[in-house]
Amino acid sequence: PKPMLFSLKKFIGGLLLPLPFCLMLMALALFLLWFTRWQKTGKGVMTAGWLGLLLLSLQPVADSLLHPLEDTWPTWQGAEKVGYIVVLGGGYTWNNDWAPSSNLINNSLPRVTEGVRLWLANPGSTLIFTGAAAKGNPVSTAEAGARVAESLGVPREKIITLDTPKDTEEEATAVAHTI
Numbered sequence: 794p795k796p797m798l799f800s801l802k803k804f805i806g807g808l809l810l811p812l813p814f815c816l817m818l819m820a821l822a823l824f825l826l827w828f829t830r831w832q833k834t835g836k837g838v839m840t841a842g843w844l845g846l847l848l849l850s851l852q853p854v855a856d857s858l859l860h861p862l863e864d865t866w867p868t869w870q871g872a873e874k875v876g877y878i879v880v881l882g883g884g885y886t887w888n889n890d891w892a893p894s895s896n897l898i899n900n901s902l903p904r905v906t907e908g909v910r911l912w913l914a915n916p917g918s919t920l921i922f923t924g925a926a927a928k929g930n931p932v933s934t935a936e937a938g939a940r941v942a943e944s945l946g947v948p949r950e951k952i953i954t955l956d957t958p959k960d961t962e963e964e965a966t967a968v969a970h971t972i
Contacts, residue, residue, distance in 0.1 A: 818842030882924020
């Protein structure tokens with residue numbers, strides 16, 4: 794039951810992301826326009842879906858939505874030294890024939906490079922990479938990030954991989970138990 798609930802949570806969460814949500818609205822609108830007599834409703838839903846997609850695609854709108862979160866959690870500026878740097882898992886695929894960094898997708902490479910930057914600014918610190926293996930991948934997202942960090946000069950003894958957490962909540966719990 795627990796893996797099924799996790800999969801359901803991931804599926805529903807994925808559908809609620811802006812792009813899939815707007816596309817589902819537009820699909821509903823097309824259904825209403827083509828197969829029902831609710832033409833005005835279909836036109837309204839299509840307009841809302843298209844307008845939502847357009848607005849969320851504009852950088853100023855996206856930035857204004859992100860600012861409250863970014864203001865709450867500012868970038869580390871070196872005021873105090875840290876002992877641990879946590880890099881949360883993200884998108885990746887793994888192919889041994891590729892350069893390590895070529896295996897990271899979406900926001901994963903910037904996460905790892907920022908983690909390495911922070912590690913360089915905090916001598917003696919330890920990098921912690923989190924994230925389970927995605928289906929079909931021979932290594933976990935934590936291991937993929939660790940291998941990229943190694944390729945950028947971080948010694949393996951300064952890296953901890955937590956490769957069982959499947960989402961951010963599990964990653965936070967695993968890190969709390971580790972440090």
